[in-house]
Amino acid sequence: MAPCVTGLVLSLSFGFSATATEKERKIYCSPSANVIYSSPSLVHFHLIKNKEKMHVRLLGVVLVLVLVSVNLNVEAEELGFVETRGLHFVANGSIFFANGYNAYWLMTMASDPSQRPKVSSALSDASSHGLTVARTWAFNDGGGSNALQTSPGAYNEQTFQGLDFVVSEARKFGTRMILSLANNYNNFGGKKQYVEWGRLQGQIIASEDEFFTNPVVKDFYKNHVKAVLTRVNTITGVAYKDDPTIFAWELMNEPRCPSDLSGKNIQEWIAEMAAYLKSIDENHLVEAGLEGFYGKISSNQQDNPRFQVGTDFIANNQIPEIDFAAIHSYPDQWLSTPDEQSQLAFLNNWLDAHIDDARNVLRKPLLVAEFGKSTKDPGFSTDQRDAVFRAVYSKIYASARTGGATAGSLFWQLMAQGMESYGDGYEIVLGESAPTTTRLIAAQSRQLRFLSGAPAGRGGVPEKRKIGGRN
Numbered sequence: 001m002a003p004c005v006t007g008l009v010l011s012l013s014f015g016f017s018a019t020a021t022e023k024e025r026k027i028y029c030s031p032s033a034n035v036i037y038s039s040p041s042l043v044h045f046h047l048i049k050n051k052e053k054m055h056v057r058l059l060g061v062v063l064v065l066v067l068v069s070v071n072l073n074v075e076a077e078e079l080g081f082v083e084t085r086g087l088h089f090v091a092n093g094s095i096f097f098a099n100g101y102n103a104y105w106l107m108t109m110a111s112d113p114s115q116r117p118k119v120s121s122a123l124s125d126a127s128s129h130g131l132t133v134a135r136t137w138a139f140n141d142g143g144g145s146n147a148l149q150t151s152p153g154a155y156n157e158q159t160f161q162g163l164d165f166v167v168s169e170a171r172k173f174g175t176r177m178i179l180s181l182a183n184n185y186n187n188f189g190g191k192k193q194y195v196e197w198g199r200l201q202g203q204i205i206a207s208e209d210e211f212f213t214n215p216v217v218k219d220f221y222k223n224h225v226k227a228v229l230t231r232v233n234t235i236t237g238v239a240y241k242d243d244p245t246i247f248a249w250e251l252m253n254e255p256r257c258p259s260d261l262s263g264k265n266i267q268e269w270i271a272e273m274a275a276y277l278k279s280i281d282e283n284h285l286v287e288a289g290l291e292g293f294y295g296k297i298s299s300n301q302q303d304n305p306r307f308q309v310g311t312d313f314i315a316n317n318q319i320p321e322i323d324f325a326a327i328h329s330y331p332d333q334w335l336s337t338p339d340e341q342s343q344l345a346f347l348n349n350w351l352d353a354h355i356d357d358a359r360n361v362l363r364k365p366l367l368v369a370e371f372g373k374s375t376k377d378p379g380f381s382t383d384q385r386d387a388v389f390r391a392v393y394s395k396i397y398a399s400a401r402t403g404g405a406t407a408g409s410l411f412w413q414l415m416a417q418g419m420e421s422y423g424d425g426y427e428i429v430l431g432e433s434a435p436t437t438t439r440l441i442a443a444q445s446r447q448l449r450f451l452s453g454a455p456a457g458r459g460g461v462p463e464k465r466k467i468g469g470r471n
Contacts, residue, residue: 013100082176084323087358087405089365096290097448098173098247099441100133100406101126103415105422107137108146110169111162120169122416125430127173129438130201130445133247134170134268135369138163138179138228141189149189152197152220155227161234167245168235176247177434178369178410180289181225184254191252194220209259209310212269222276229280241281248285249277250369254328255289257310263295266310267319274321285323287367288316292327292354303335303353305346313354317362319385324361324407327354328370329392332377340384344391347371351395358405368392369372374425386436393444400451408448411441 027457082091089096103122109115126134140148141160148159170177183190191211196219198205211217227243229249240246250271257266270288277286294300295312317325329350331343351368358366371392373385392409415427428434432443 006073022053074469076177079244082247082285084285084365086363087097087365087403089407095452097452098133098367098410099445100131100135100408100410100449102135102410102412104137104413106134106166107148107159107163108140110165111146111159112167116165118416118419119166122414122450123169123173123175125416129442131429131441133176133178133410135178135180135250136166137183137188139182141193141223147223153223153227154276160231164233167233167240167243169303171245171387177245178248178250179252180227180253181228182221182252184252184256197455207259209257209265212257212265218272220274225273225277226280229277241283246284248287248323249281250287250289254290254291255311258308260310261308263310263312263315267312267315270316270322271319274319278321285294286321287324287326288322290316290326292350300353300357303349314357314361317364324365325354325358326367326369329368330371332374337390338378344387347388347391348395351392353397355395355404355406364405366405367407368396370412371409372426373410376425382434382436386440389437389440393440397447400448
């Protein structure tokens with residue numbers, strides 16, 4: 001998006017060239033412009049002897065430079081917040097489809113300045129394959145070396161600056177971020193850490209599920225939400241709540257409350273926290289972070305895997321402050337059978353049910369926020385993984401091209417080279433370990449980019465739904 005510096009083009013097809021030694025050359029880049037820049041004072045021109053040709057080619061150079069400059073300024077000015085209009089995401093007046101990825105590790109890696117090149121490399125690789133949205137953690141609670149929140153309301157500035165770097169770098173590569181604000185699981189602290197903090201404050205708490213009901217613990221969470229949303233990025237100088245690089249806020253990664261299968265506790269928690277977040281930030285979209293399980297009394301309960309977690313895809317997403325629905329899909333984890341055809345059948349049915357409900361019941365966009373296939377599954381092959389990606393991508397494209405509610409997907413998970421210790425079996429290093437999967441990812445980016453050109457308000461796009469306090 002916005003470039004670091006504009007300068008003279010190093011090489012153009014007009015035949016007018018510029019060179020500088022590698023030692024001298026100071027490169028600046030704008031991924032959105034596909035042009036390389038160099039500090040003008042370092043450029044040495046090789047003039048063409050034929051003056052007539054030189055004048056023509058100089059004119060071409062000037063025109064290109066002017067057009068590039070205008071284009072970059074327009075892009076910088078036009079980067080706007082993503083909104084919802086009916087079943088669609090809209091950015092800068094056009095329908096926006098998300099083809100993206102998860103990279104939970106971005107903040108942790110960026111908290112060590114020596115490891116930041118891995119963050120930049122991953123964002124660059126993803127951008128070059130047309131990926132436009134990344135989901136990552138804006139939490140790490142507890143006493144670990146890379147913790148973000150070390151105790152209630154106390155923050156590790158070095159880790160926070162790592163998140164600053166992630167958001168700043170994402171903007172350079174035209175990537176919008178979904179930032180998740182807490183974890184259901186013990187990794188990175190999770191609701192267990194919040195409950196332990198509550199006990200240290202003298203609260204009598206029987207189980208981790210009281211994260212959703214204990215007033216002191218809920219205040220701890222609200223304070224974290226406020227700290228992140230009002231954080232002023234030390235690199236860009238922009239508060240997170242005012243930064244359009246951020247696509248949406250996620251209340252929690254995969255909230256579950258199995259001690260209350262009625263769904264009442266999570267329903268009330270989502271409603272309270274989404275409203276609180278919107279009271280601070282009216283600019284950004286909010287989603288709950290659900291996996292997509294239907295509630296105990298839902299008519300679609302049969303579409304669940306054979307367990308309940310205290311959430312309800314329909315009721316939770318009908319909360320007015322929840323702007324779009326999100327689901328996850330892991331039949332290789334959720335089903336007891338290792339049979340690939342059974343897992344694919346479940347996946348297709350899972351997608352169909354949620355796509356239909358998003359369109360006809362919720363009337364909100366749907367994002368498949370996590371999906372993948374683990375190399376650790378018995379008998380794994382890349383063909384199996386490709387079949388999963390192909391199934392998800394084809395459902396999304398079919399819905400998108402017919403005006404349906406499915407607005408994109410994010411695979412789990414993207415990694416850069418040299419990150420073997422972070423691998424969980426689902427990782428993909430673009431072009432390295434997964435060439436066929438990489439081709440599927442790039443092809444989906446091209447398809448959705450073609451559809452994204454449709455102006456909002458045409459082609460059956462409904463009138464904009466209110467977001468927060470804005471019309």
